[in-house]
Amino acid sequence: MKNKKTLVLGATTKPERYAFKAITNLVAKGHSVLAIGQNAGEVAGVKIQTKALPIKSLDTVSLYLNPARQREYYNYIIEAHPKRVIFNPGTENPEFYQLLALNDIQVEVACTLVLLATNQY
Secondary structure (H helix, E strand, O other): OOOOOEEEEOOOOOOOOHHHHHHHHHHHOOOOEEEEOOOOEEEOOEEEEOOOOOOOOOOEEEEOOOHHHHHHHHHHHHHHOOOEEEEOOOOOOHHHHHHHHHOOOEEEEOOHHHHHHOOOO
8 A cells, every 4th residue: 555645634633523533544554644723733643733834745635624614725735736635525615626627636525534444545
């Protein structure tokens, strides 16, 4: 399995949240994980940043933000130019799909947890 450097956007230290579970599972599967959330903290050894920091060589962005909250990250994600953006359940955003497609970034409407569990990540 190839290590896919992944940014979890909407990260949290709350264990019941899917973003928390995604970070934990990504780390367990050997992926490099970066995390940005509203509050600083740490999950599975990954520090949650509260500001968007420059990122290079990003494979995947896994979104856990509703469409209205995604807008402030449009340019950031496009400039980071990941290979793909995973829109987890509840984050679907046709407006953003179009912007990503225009910038040759793959859109995947899926669940990071399911992709990891079924070895399709």
